[in-house]
Amino acid sequence: xxxxxxxxxxxLFVLMVGFGITLPVLPYYAERxxxxxxxxxxxxxxxxxxxxxxxxxxxxxxxxLWGKWSDQFGRKPLLLLGLGGSAIAQxxxxxxxxxxxxxxxxxxxxxxxxxxxxxxxxxxSDVTTEYDRSRGMAWFGTAVSLGVVAGPAVGGLTTRxxxxxxxxxxxxxxxxxxxxxxxxxxxxxxxxFVAIFWLPESLPPRRVSASASQSTIRWQSLxxxxxxxxxxxxxxxxxxxxxxxxxxxxxxxxxxxxxxxxGIVFMVCGLVMAIFQTVAVSYLSGKISxxxxxxxxxxxxxxxxxxxxxxxxxxxxxxxxxxxAFGVSLIAPNLSALISKxxxxxxxxxxxxxxxxxxxxxxxxxxxGGTLFAWQAxxxxxxxxxILLGIGLKLGLSVRNN
Numbered sequence: 001x002x003x004x005x006x007x008x009x010x011x012l013f014v015l016m017v018g019f020g021i022t023l024p025v026l027p028y029y030a031e032r033x034x035x036x037x038x039x040x041x042x043x044x045x046x047x048x049x050x051x052x053x054x055x056x057x058x059x060x061x062x063x064x065l066w067g068k069w070s071d072q073f074g075r076k077p078l079l080l081l082g083l084g085g086s087a088i089a090q091x092x093x094x095x096x097x098x099x100x101x102x103x104x105x106x107x108x109x110x111x112x113x114x115x116x117x118x119x120x121x122x123x124x125s126d127v128t129t130e131y132d133r134s135r136g137m138a139w140f141g142t143a144v145s146l147g148v149v150a151g152p153a154v155g156g157l158t159t160r161x162x163x164x165x166x167x168x169x170x171x172x173x174x175x176x177x178x179x180x181x182x183x184x185x186x187x188x189x190x191x192x193f194v195a196i197f198w199l200p201e202s203l204p205p206r207r208v209s210a211s212a213s214q215s216t217i218r219w220q221s222l223x224x225x226x227x228x229x230x231x232x233x234x235x236x237x238x239x240x241x242x243x244x245x246x247x248x249x250x251x252x253x254x255x256x257x258x259x260x261x262x263g264i265v266f267m268v269c270g271l272v273m274a275i276f277q278t279v280a281v282s283y284l285s286g287k288i289s290x291x292x293x294x295x296x297x298x299x300x301x302x303x304x305x306x307x308x309x310x311x312x313x314x315x316x317x318x319x320x321x322x323x324x325a326f327g328v329s330l331i332a333p334n335l336s337a338l339i340s341k342x343x344x345x346x347x348x349x350x351x352x353x354x355x356x357x358x359x360x361x362x363x364x365x366x367x368x369g370g371t372l373f374a375w376q377a378x379x380x381x382x383x384x385x386x387i388l389l390g391i392g393l394k395l396g397l398s399v400r401n402n
Contacts, residue, residue: 007199009143012120014191016144018090018184020151024262027248029177042374049370051106052245056362058110067118067352075119076201082116087188094181118352125340126202134337141277141333149270155180156263229339233357236331239301239384241365246373246380268318272325277333290334295395300327302389305381
C-alpha cells in the first residue's frame with residue numbers, strides 16, 4: 001500500500017469515527033434532552049430512527065452531485081470539505097440542547113460528510129489498477145469498518161452518566177454527553193490539516209480539465225447499466241442500517257444493556273467487517289466468483305439477523321452479529337469494484353451514485369426498523385433476515401444455473 005492511499009484511509013477512518021460514535025450514544029443523548037419526560041417510548045423510538053435517517057437522507061440527495069463534482073474539480077477539495085464540515089457539525093452536535101437542534105445539525109453533517117465519501121472511493125479507484133481494485137476497495141471498507149469499531153468504543157467508553165458537569169453558552173450546552181463528539185471533531189480537524197499539506201490530488205490535471213469541459217453526463221444510461229448492482233447496494237445497506245438503527249434500542253429494552261455493552265457489540269461488528277473485508281476478498285479473489293461471494297454474503301446477513309432474535313448472552317449476541325458483519329464484508333467491496341469497473345471514465349459519478357444507493361438504504365433502514373420495533377421489538381430482525389436470505393438464495397441459484 002502506498003503512503004498516499006494509507007493517508008486517505010486514515011482520513012476516512014476518522015470521518016467514520018464521527019458516524020460510529022452516535023450508534024450507541026444517540027438513544028441516551030436524546031433521552032437526556034427530554035428531561036421533562038414528555039416524549040413517550042414509541043415517539044422517542046421514532047425520533048431516534050429519524051435522527052439516524054436524516055443523516056443518510058442528506059447523503060442520498062447530495063452524493064451523486066458530490067461524485068460528479070469530484071470528476072470535475074478533483075478528489076482532494078471534496079475530501080477536505082467533508083472532513084472540515086463534519087468536524088464543525090460534530091462540535092455543534094455536542095452542544096445541542098433540543099431535539100430540533102439535533103435534527104438540523106445531523107442533516108448538515110450528512111450533507112457535508114457525503115462530499116468525502118464518493119471522492120475517497122474514486123481516489124482508491126484512481127490509484128489502483130483494474131486487477132487489484134477489489135483489494136483496494138476492501139482496504140477502503142476496512143478503514144470504514146475500523147471507524148465504526150472505534151466510534152462506538154469511544155462513544156461507549158466516554159459517555160458517563162455518573163459524571164455531572166454543565167457548561168452553558170446561551171442555547172448551547174456542554175456536559176458529560178458532549179465528550180465523544182468533541183473528540184471526533186478534534187480528530188477530524190487534525191486530519192483536515194494533515195490532508196491539506198500531505199495528501200496529493202489523485203486525478204491528473206488533464207482529466208480534471210476534460211471532465212469539467214463535459215456539458216452533460218448521461219445519468220439514465222449510467223443508471224441503467226448499474227441498476228441491479230445499485231439495487232443490491234441499497235438492499236444490503238438497508239439490512240445493515242436496520243441493525244445499526246435499532247440495536248441500541250433492542251439492547252436497552254430486551255437485554256438491559258447500557259452504552260458500554262452496546263458499544264462493545266458495535267465494536268465487534270465493525271472489527272469483523274474491518275478484518276474480513278481485506279482477508280476474505282484477498283483470499284477468495286480468483287477462487288470464487290464475485291457474484292458467488294455477494295450471494296453468500298447476503299445469506300450470512302440474513303442468518304445473522306434471524307439468530308439475533310434468540311441470542312440472550314453477550315457471547316451469543318457477539319457471535320450472531322459477527323455472522324451478519326462477515327456477510328457485509330463479502331458484499332461491500334465486491335459491489336464497489338464492479339460498479340467502479342463499469343463506470344469507465346465517470347468513476348466519481350458512478351461511485352457517487354453508489355453512495356446515494358447506500359444512503360437510500362441508510363435512510364429507509366432506521367425508519368422501517370424503528371416502525372417495526374415500535375410495533376414489536378424483534379420484528380426488524382425477522383423482516384431483515386427473510387429478505388436478505390431470500391436474495392442470497394436467489395443470487396446463488398442464478399449463478400448456479402448460469
